[in-house]
Amino acid sequence: MILRAREYAKPFTCYEIGLEDDIDLWDQPWHPSGTLSSLIPRSRTDYSLSSLNLLSEIFKDGTWNPLLDNPSLREAKTLIMEAMLNSDAINIPIWKPATDGVFTTKIGWETLRMKSGKPPWISSVWFAGNNPTHALTTWKALKQKLSTKDRLIKMGAVIDPICPLCKSAAESIDHLFFKCSYSAWLWKSILWRNGHHRAKNQSLLAEEDWLRHHSKGKEQATVAFKLCFSPLIHNIWMERNRRIFESSEKHKRLVLNQILTEISIKMNGLKIKDKISPRNISTATNLKYKHIPDDPSSRYCSWSPPNEDELKLNSDASLDSL
Template sequence: MGRYGPPGSEINMSKTDIWNMPMPSKPSWGVRGIFRARESAIPHICYSIGDGRKIELWKFPWHPAGVLSSVISRHSTDLSLSSLSLLAQIHHVQRWNPILSIPSLKKAKDLLAKGIFNNSNKNIPIWKPEANGSFTLESAWDSIRVKNPKPPWYSLVWFRVNTPKEAIVVWKSLQNRLPTRDRLPFHVNDKTCPLCSASLESLNHLFFSCGCSAWIWRSLLWRAGWRRKPFRTLSEEGSWIRDKFKGNGQLSTVITKGFQAAIYQIWKERNHRIFENKSTHKTQILKRILGDICFKINQLTTCRDSPHARAIEAAKHFEYKFSDMVRTVQFCSWAKPQKDEVKINSDASLESHCASIGGLIRDDLGMSLAMFILIWKISMSWS
């Protein structure tokens, strides 16, 4: 017996199963959610039958075809079994009830034989969306969600080196859902752009008609080999990127990541100027965007070579190397310490401008007890 809310919301699990359990008289919000999810899960559940006990023949979702009462009429099978009959009455550990050998019951036996049975005494649930029968949240979500075609802006928001917090800002901007000043209530007096202080702040002005943001975006395009002025609207800019840079090539990744990082950093700078009264020069904003691009590009396992990629590298516009080599990936395993002992694992890195070391202390059960990280800024020259 379990209680998940006020009196009247008790659930007695000892007398019935979750699939046939009636809704409590006064269910809590959580209990109502469980019962709603039950209806969605039934089509994706079946069982590998062992002893068949506690499995109701007609109402339990044990058969791959679904609940039998919804597949075939109980009276059409000539089994003479009540609606509360258990599966064990006709099948028990790989043995059928001799009554099913009667020729008139052949149709019923053929249907029942399509079930999944095992040699043990256990009735094992099977999650049908997964090949191995194990439940996963991913397969559950895919089985119940409505799958719509991808919107045209999908590739500008979700790609292999996107940053989630930046992706959310870009997604909102492409939907025209950012709270720019032109969308604020009428009683707000100052609606000028905080970056240029010359025009009304709107989405299309901020990206990239404003003098500050236009300079940043032109500088990014120039470093990628394109010299042009920004389009008048953000949607036009996004359409140009989608049409010009398709696929997962280096230049496409650089431009798409630059577009995402530029929108995020410009929006971040706008908020800093409004809410914190702090400003950063546009050259520093550009430097942050370039650093973001380089950091993400260097996370790629493979960097394919191309003439345009080598041209960017030769001009030193982006500080990363293109290579047709696959980076070496090391897989490490952790060995537990002896009982009542702890183990410390550490790693360190060294570059020309900084050094760092970190460590993790765990007990014999693998539980984390403490961790540390130290970073030093250094000045080093190589002879």
């Protein structure tokens, strides 16, 4: 890959000229303006220089090669003199984009890479306080780069196309986020806890656009709402992978609790007044766990801190039978 980039790098390189090393007279950028063959668009034979291939051959022992005394070669000689040859120095490659002329992989990458405008959703992914792992998963999802089943099938994979979460439709990015009934319930639960409601979920990009316009500002509740998106995307993707690769399932309420816990932890790490306690995430974010009517078996649960001289053990199941 590095060798393939040589042609792209040539316009950004030149040489500080000495004559101890050998430099191609015609095709290496020893002159600041480019190669001699490009600066003088005539063949070597026109200049009677076919026998000269190295820059060191034109200036020896303090004298110019007699071939350069020909009036028709004045242009070539002028270009060579402009390069300020120093017979006591060595040839040093110069990387022109760098202020000190030294090539580094960072400057090389920034110079040669194709640059495009930032997508509008960038602020919903890469921001202070967001979990890098969650941000990466969200970035891949918004770029349509997650290995969903529809993409794998297009690559030739022979797999079951059905979504492992809802088991009712073919899996794709837009289905997984948030047309799948499993992920739609999680998204609606997050919205509800933040005082929002969406009549119908749209595509992932459309939902992100809506979220971005409803999470502007630096208030605690706004920041918490913004922090919901990446953990939501990441946990949906992880649950999808768990069902495919581990053949195990998590109930959607457990996944929701995991998302809320992660938001609480991240909020406590931010420099915001009235930080959220992990045991009471509802203080300023409206993320309180409440009873949702679609599951008759669920009950509203409350939690209170233990006394100073006590230790409280929390469990997802009853301990009465122990």
